[in-house]
Amino acid sequence: MAEKIKFTISPAVAAYVRAGTTAEVRLAGCSAASDLPPFERITLLFCLTKDAEPAVRSAAAVGMLSLPEDVISEYRSSTEAHPLVLEVLDRIKPAVQESPVSANSDVSGQSDQSELSEEMEDDEPIDEQNEEFQSKYKIALMMGIAEKIKMALSGDKEWRAILIKDSNKLVSSSVVKNPRYSDAEVLGLIKAGIQNDEIMRLICANKEWIKNYQIRKALVESSRTPVQNAMRYLSTMNEKDMAHLAKSKNIPSVISTMAKRLLLSKKR
Structure with a gap:
C-alpha cells in the first residue's frame, strides 16, 4: 500500500489488502466490496483508495463516491468508525447526494481521443x-x-x-x-487572475507562450505579472493597445506611465 494507516480490519477485508496480495486481487476487491456489510465495505474501499496501483485507487474512489446514503449512515453510527474514514465521508457526502458516479466513468485522466481531437x-x-x-x-x-x-x-x-x-x-x-497545456488555457488562466507566483514565473519563462501576442497583452494587463516582465512585453504592443494601456486604471501606474512615454516617442 502506498500509504500506511493502522486500524483493525476483518478477515474479509484483509483478504484483499494484506501484504503480498496481487494488484488483480486488490482491483477485484473494489467490486467485491459491494457484497460486504456496510462497515466492511467502506473500510475495504478506503484502504484501496490508498493503494500503490493507480487503477486500484481510481476504482476504489469510484466505489466510495457511489456509496448509498444508508451505507454511509450505518458506518457513521458505528462506535468503531475510523476518524480518517469519517473525514473522507464528510468530504464526499454532498457528492453522493448530488449524483452517483458510474463505475464506467473515465477515472484514469487519460483521453481516449486522438491528439488531433484534443487540439481541436x-x-x-x-x-x-x-x-x-x-x-x-x-x-x-x-x-x-x-x-x-x-x-x-x-x-x-x-x-x-x-x-x-x-x-x-x-x-x-x-x-x-503539462506538455498539453495550451495557449488558450494559459490565456484564460491569466485573465481569470493568477494567485500563484510560481505559475506566473513559469508562464513568463515559457518562450513559446510568450510568442503569442494575446498572452503578452494579458500579462501586461495583469497586476500579478512582475514589473520587469510587463515592461518588456509592453514594448511589443501595437499602438491601439498601447493607447488603451496608457489610459487604463486597472494596471500598475508604472506600466500606464511607461505606455504613455512609449506612445509619445513613437509620435516624434
Missing part, C-alpha cells in the same frame, strides 16, 4: 456540470498530493481545469508544466 477541443469551454467533469472533481477530493501532481503533469483538459485551482501550490503549478 482546447479552445472549447469546459462544462463543469458535465457528468465526466464532476466525476473527476470528486475523485480529486480523495487524491493525495503526490497523486495530484502526477495527474497535473499528464492529465487531460478536464483534469488540468480541476487541478489548476488546487489550494496546494505544488499541484497547481504542476499543471502548467
Whole structure:
C-alpha cells in the first residue's frame, strides 16, 4: 500500500489488502466490496483508495463516491468508525447526494481521443456540470498530493481545469508544466487572475507562450505579472493597445506611465 494507516480490519477485508496480495486481487476487491456489510465495505474501499496501483485507487474512489446514503449512515453510527474514514465521508457526502458516479466513468485522466481531437477541443469551454467533469472533481477530493501532481503533469483538459485551482501550490503549478497545456488555457488562466507566483514565473519563462501576442497583452494587463516582465512585453504592443494601456486604471501606474512615454516617442 502506498500509504500506511493502522486500524483493525476483518478477515474479509484483509483478504484483499494484506501484504503480498496481487494488484488483480486488490482491483477485484473494489467490486467485491459491494457484497460486504456496510462497515466492511467502506473500510475495504478506503484502504484501496490508498493503494500503490493507480487503477486500484481510481476504482476504489469510484466505489466510495457511489456509496448509498444508508451505507454511509450505518458506518457513521458505528462506535468503531475510523476518524480518517469519517473525514473522507464528510468530504464526499454532498457528492453522493448530488449524483452517483458510474463505475464506467473515465477515472484514469487519460483521453481516449486522438491528439488531433484534443487540439481541436482546447479552445472549447469546459462544462463543469458535465457528468465526466464532476466525476473527476470528486475523485480529486480523495487524491493525495503526490497523486495530484502526477495527474497535473499528464492529465487531460478536464483534469488540468480541476487541478489548476488546487489550494496546494505544488499541484497547481504542476499543471502548467503539462506538455498539453495550451495557449488558450494559459490565456484564460491569466485573465481569470493568477494567485500563484510560481505559475506566473513559469508562464513568463515559457518562450513559446510568450510568442503569442494575446498572452503578452494579458500579462501586461495583469497586476500579478512582475514589473520587469510587463515592461518588456509592453514594448511589443501595437499602438491601439498601447493607447488603451496608457489610459487604463486597472494596471500598475508604472506600466500606464511607461505606455504613455512609449506612445509619445513613437509620435516624434
